Amino acid sequence: MITGGLGFIGSNLAIRLAELGADVTVVDVLWPEHGGNIFNIEPVKERVRINICDIRDKYAMDVLVQDKDYIFHLAGQCSHVLGQADPYPDIDINIHGTAVLLESAKIKAPDATIVFTSTRGVYGSVAKLPVDENAVTNPKGLYELSNLTAERIVNFYGYNHGLKVINLRLSNIYGERSQMIHDKFGVVNWFIRLAMEDKAIKVFGDGKILRDFLYVGDCVDALLKETLDLMGIGGSRFMKTQDERSVLPVANVPTPATPRPLEETERVAETVTQERTGRGGIR
């Protein structure tokens, strides 16, 4: 079962699992302005079960988690920018919704392995590179704080109720089936939209901000590998590439026909410039 399974990462995971022959149930409320889209699972729509419902609906979760071996929990409010403007969806969906799902799993699916996709943002600004799981968590935004709280709820159910749980901290995923309606989600996906429309790509500051960019297909590989390798160990793992990259070269990729116009702006979001990521294997 995949919550948020019609969204960007969830749908890529659903397609991969269905192609591997798994019996897949996707659960998604298709929240407007977020990544959910029924078209995302077009290639496997005949092979997966689709439930349009909210993870905060305890009665629906009680039924849906039954008999599931693996529950990938990807549903949530996933924009830092939106979380700063309105904290309640992060608190209500990311924290409360996670608790509802885990409580249902405790009672109705105690043998399931539960994988929660958190964010690298739980580390906030770091004192040293590379970042690893020993770095101190210091979330700077409501979105990141809600994810760290959700991780701890997940771990609570692992430690206290014996559920098999894993938290994986993702960082800047890009690739097919990403939401591109607005610029409040992943930066690379938004740059691709601008490039497709032959529009100028704005880079905040000097473009030397370091980021980890991970292709969604590699993210799905890592989700499956970590789930099989680590199931049941609890705790949190940081999933990243081997190299961090600055934003500028990513923005300045010319198409064969037209060099992309690049604009710089003065505004530098503090949370963006302060974040740095390090090197390491896929985690």
Ligand SMILES: NC(=O)c1ccc[n+]([C@@H]2O[C@H](COP(=O)([O-])OP(=O)(O)OC[C@H]3O[C@@H](n4cnc5c(N)ncnc54)[C@H](O)[C@@H]3O)[C@@H](O)[C@H]2O)c1
């Ligand atoms: N995309 C990234 O770069 C990235 C980075 C770090 C962490 N993550 C985490 O990975 C997960 C998936 O992210 P994504 O990029 O695929 O986002 P997405 O918006 O594409 O997918 C999330 C899905 O959850 C659904 N949803 C939201 N609230 C729901 C609710 N109450 N009940 C049921 N469904 C609900 C939405 O409709 C959407 O389809 C999120 O938890 C996000 O925080 C993503």
